Amino acid sequence: MSRRSILFGICLTALASLAPGAHASDFPGHDSNIHPAAPAAKAAIDFDKHGFLIHGKRVFLATGEVQYNKIPRALWRDRLLRVKRAGYNCIQTYAYWNYHEPQEGRFEFTGEKDFGAFLKMVQELGMYAVVRVGPYVCAEWDSGGYPVWLRFKPGLQIRTDEPVYMAAVDHWYDKIFSIVSPLQIHRGGPVVMVQLENEDTRSAGPELNGSYFTHLRDTAVRDGLAVPWFMSGVNHGDDPAGNDPWDSETRTSPWYSSEFWTGWIAFYGVDPGRAHRVERTSWKALAYGAGGYTHYTMVGATNFDYWNDDEQASSYDFGAPVGQEGDFREDYYTAKRAAMFATSFSSILADSRTFPSPPRGAINAAIRVTSREGKSGAVYFLDNHTGGKVSTQISIGSRLVPAAGPVSLASDEILPVVERAALPGGVTLDYAATHILGMQTQGNTTTMVIYGAPGDPGELQLTGAGAHSVKAPKDAGAKVTVNGGSALVQVKYSDTPAEFVVRFGSETYRIVAVTPDMASRTWLLDWGGKPAVVCGPDYAGEVIQGSLYTERNASASGRQANSYLYTETGSRALEQSYSSAATSAKRVPVVGSWMVARGDAEAQPGYDTKTWLASAAPRPMGADGDISAYAWYRTTIHVDKAGDYGLSLSDVGDWVEAFVNGARADASEVRMRVGDAAPRFLKVHLNGGDNSVAFLTAHYGRNKIWGYIGPYDKMDAKGISGAVTLSNTPSDRVSVGQWRYKLDGRGEAGAAEMTASDPSGAGWADTGNNHDVFDGKPGLAWYRAALPNIAGVSRTLHFDAVDDNAFVYLNGKRLKENRSANAPFDVNLDSAWKEGGPNNLAVLVENTNGAGGINGGVSLFAAPTPIGGPIQGWKMRGGIRMPAAAASWKPWTSGDLNAPAFYKTTFQFNPPSGAYVALRVGWDGMSRGSVWLNGHNLGRYPERSPINGIYLPECWLKLGGNTLAVFDEEGHAPAKIQIIEEAAASRDVLLLAPSKFPGVKQASRK
Known part of the structure; x- marks a missing residue:
């Protein structure tokens, strides 16, 4: 038939007038251009404006993001297979510089970090790979992937062609491409594309504008890159296809989305609305001309150890189609339908022109029709x-x-x-x-x-x-x-x-x-080494010795629905076997009695610090090579007279606790430090003479510094930096929470008027913190408040959160622009402060979508007059140390320790036969800290996602006895800690095997 031979007549039986809106991506700097393969690779991987060709065959790249470093290696195959079973033919992943080179020159690519083994496993499963090598990755990961040791290289400026930075990047590229290059598809591996950089806000353009981008390309090519590649990410968004088809005739490379978001940061699970969106937007991408896309992320995961950024804790579930515990969400099945269709009809979708079809025949205007037509056929999408x-x-x-x-x-x-x-x-x-x-x-x-x-x-x-x-x-x-x-x-x-x-x-x-x-519940797989189709089970996993491993949600009642097997020679019913013990009430372990060990040995006078890093002034976390989230500092403070004093720490990220002569003295509140210095003020009682003073500091994730370009040494410094001074009086602090506000669409163009006008006049209204003055709509609003006159030598204003962007003025002077939505930030007021007042604060808030405004507390701090100069003579050591000696541990009976503490207990794990029990450990009653299972650091609590416990990976659980350990920063009692089951993620395990009788409503054969 010709292209014109198919006509659509739409006969409507029901009609609603409201069309849902879409969310198109609009990330600055993102390109859509993919650069071609080198001649050596073109026979294996190539593309044109319509789509990709692999070994000369048209292929639609249905890709799922799977992040190997956030999944235990023992579960890599399980998670990859779940993506493959959903019809995806490609896996995308980052390579994380700081994960593989935690200390300069010490690369780690074995065991859990064997990146090459991960890519080879992708290939073993018959899938392709897209690798994103950085140097920056984002991924809601510690520092966006930059190693901590880069911070201590003088003059280094990230994302520039500054020589010190470029030398470090070359060093990383040389190593990572020594693994990736041999695994490119033309050399027998699975890698079909590579991404350089990520989410740089500058557009590289098809000609690579700027020496930084060209240097990355030249280094990668020198290191063996030959497959197609793209710079910084292409077409990111939750609806990257937008609302209208694009004509592939105007393109030089196929449309591809390297991040088609299935969820978002700190999401857990999926709601029906988001599952519906993932389904619709996936089909829109197919209809409008996509040559491929990556669902980011396809598999929920975990930030083990201290690798989370400041938006996450342990869970990186992301609301993904495959949950953190391997469970399936509603959008897994809806995304599967689009992926299976796309890969089944690659010959059309990867070689066709897309355009809106004009109304023809009896078509009703309520149905929108888009066509993709090529030499191998056509697909008409009825929307x-x-x-x-x-x-x-x-x-x-x-x-x-x-x-x-x-x-x-x-x-x-x-x-x-x-x-x-x-x-x-x-x-x-x-x-x-x-x-x-x-x-x-x-x-x-x-x-x-x-x-x-x-x-x-x-x-x-x-x-x-x-x-x-x-x-x-x-x-x-x-x-x-x-x-x-x-x-x-x-x-x-x-x-x-x-x-x-x-x-x-x-x-x-x-x-x-x-x-x-x-x-x-239909699956395309191999059975006995030959292609087969299975209908019926909730999941079709591995085929082992003629039986199919399947799963069913543990909360489902009754037997598995009828299942069928279709092979080349015929069709058969599948019979199941499973254990009714999966419903046993004994499936959840109970923790035993607790042991406790103090975690403040480093604060005690006389503690051996010979191996600690010595410096005149305190150095930031990481200066000694440690990459954990904790650091201890020690110094000696001499005063002539015993009494109460104030300590002013000019920069701390994100929490600090002080000990004087071995006893806990004071602690700051948790305040996330990102771009600017974050001063803290503590009260201490000192004895006359020398006092041994120690500080435990913690951070709660290094910011991913999305889009940042420039010096790295001060950006998101953690621990104690800069001067620490002593005063006779503690600091003054005042909360700011009563505002007058006015909506004004001019933004900063109206700053002169809005910062000087009388906020008691017409159009101004009262509001407080944590109130959406925008009523869920985009807009601009000015907030005004009169600051009290508090005594001190320096004043700082701290914001817990502003959504989205904030522009801070004092007495008409612009002091700060903050574009990190809902991230805490500090503003130094000294350059505009008037001694004796008045001091009029004005904050312009720009809301881009949804609710907005000043979403957290606002505090005004004043630093007191110091006694003498900064305190000199410091030692620091990164990390906390769980005591190994049995003598350090005592039975815990009751009560808080009121100091950093380690706790440990044991439990028995004997799951019922035929059950996968999804387990978490709850942290009720605890402050902040980490959890270990049999020596594996599971990450941080409390979670930032709406889930009530930290995931216990099944591969790290032992049958029989297990050890659980906890570090709590404030020594809260573990009385309420318990192991809990996540029922929505628990599954019964079943085996299906062909029956002796077909049992399928089928055609007879001759």
Whole structure:
């Protein structure tokens, strides 16, 4: 048929007037250009404006992001297989510089960090790989992937061509490409593309504007890069395709999204609305011209140890389709349908032109039609963006199909109608007026799975030489009609899979018709080394010794639904076996009695500090090579007279606790330090003479410094930096929470008026912190407050959170611009402060989307007059040390320790047969700290995601006895710590094997 031969007549039975909005990406600096392969790789991987070619074959890259460093190595295969089973043919991942080179020159690529082994496992599973080598990665990861040791190289400026930085980047590229380059596809590996840099806010452009970008390219090429590559990320967003198709004729490379967001930072689980969005936006990408996309992230994960950034704690679930514990969310199944379709029809989608189809025939304007047409066929996407359910038939020539009546489209559903698709064995799919899940080639048999709502009709037509031996189920509405070389297949969908068979000479075509629910539970896999299709189980894992490993949510009742196996030679029912013990009440372990050890030995007078780093003034965390989230500092303070004093620390990130002569004296509040110095003030009692003073500092994640360009030494410094002084009086602090506000669309253009006008006048209103003055809409608002006159030598204003952007003025002078939404920041007021007042504060808040405003506390601090100069003579050592000596541990009986403390206990793990019990350890009653399972650091608590415990990876649990250890910064009692089950993630494990009887509603065969 010609492109014009298929006409759409839309017969609507229901219509709603509201069309949902989309969220298009608009990240600054993102390009859409992909650079071509070197000549050596072009035969293996190439592209044109329409799509990718791998070994000369058109391939749609359905890619899932999987981050190896956030998943235990023992679970890599499990998580990768879950992505593969969803129809994805490619895995994307970062390579993390600081993870692999924690100290300069000491590379770590073994064990859990064996990056090459991860890529080889991707290949073993028959998938391709896209590798993002940095140097910057983001990923809500410590420092965005930059090593801590870079901070201590004088003059270094990140994301520039400054020589010290570029030498360090060359050093990293030389190492990472020694692993990646041999694994490129033209050298026998899985790597088909590479990304250099990430989310740089400057556009590199197709010609690579700027010497920094060209240096990265030249170094990568020198180190062996030959496959296609792109700079800094392409088409990022939660709806990267936007709302309109693009014409591939204007492009030089295929459209690809390297981050198509499935969730967001600090999300956990999935809600139906977001699952619906992932489904619709995936189909839009297919309809509008995509050559591939990466669902970021496809698999939820964990920030083990202290690798989290300041937006995360242990969980990096992200609300991903595959949860942190390996469970499936609703959007796993909806994303699977789009991915399976895309990879089944790569020959069209990766080699076609996209354009809006004009209304033709009896089309109703409520249905939007977009076409992708090429040499191998066409796909017409029918988009029901009406907001309500509709029904439609499709006009082909003078006929309406399906002939039995209209098919239904749910609100926002997109139906792909395939036309004149070239299939194996010289067969053509003339049209398919129904959803196609995917196809599996099985020798001379091709199995096509189609789906539709129960009761809906479906229809498709195949043409090939010598159509014969046709059978269909004996159901009303189900039949196959042969006319010459064409076979017309008509189906009425029901809850049981229906099998149709058509033969074209030696080629067999099997059509399996299922409901959308069964389509979600249909899997394309290998069985006994040969391609197969399985319908029925919630998941189809490994096939081991003729049986299929499957899972079912543990909360489901009754037996697994009927399952079926389709191989080249026929179809069989699958029989299951599982243990009813999976419902046992003994599935959750109970912790035993606790032991406790003090965590403040480093604060005690006389503690051996010979190996500690010595300096005149305190150095930031990491100066001694330690990369943990803790550091101890010690100094001696002499006073002539005993009494109460104040300590002014000019810069601390993010928390500090002081000890005087071994006893806890005071602690600051937790304040995340990012760009600017964060002063802290503590009260201490000193004895006359010399006093041994120690400080424990902690940070809660180094900022990922998204988009930052410039000096690295002061950016997000942690621990104690700069001067520490002593005063006779403590600091003064005042909370600021009563504001007058006014919406004003001029923004900073109106600053002169808005910072000087009387806030008691017309248009101004009262508000407080944590109130959305924007009513959920984008806009600009000025906040005004009069600051009290507090005594001191320096004044600082601290904001806990502003959403989104803040511009701070004092007495009409602009002091600060902060564009880190909801991140804490400090503003030094000294340059505009008026002694004796008045001091008029004005804050312009820019809200870009959703709720906005001053979302947290605001505090005014004044540093007191110091006694003498800065305190000199410091020693520091990074990290905390869990006591190894048995004598350090005592039975814990009750009460808080009121000092840093380690706790440990044991528990027995004997799960019921046939069950995967998803376990977490809760931290109720604790302050802040870390958890270890059998020596593995599971990360930080409290979580920032809405989940009530830290994940206990099943591969690190032992049958029988296990040890759980906890470090709590304030020594809170562990009385409420318990192991809990996450019921939504728990699964029963089943094995399915072919039965002796078919048991499938199927066509008979000759």
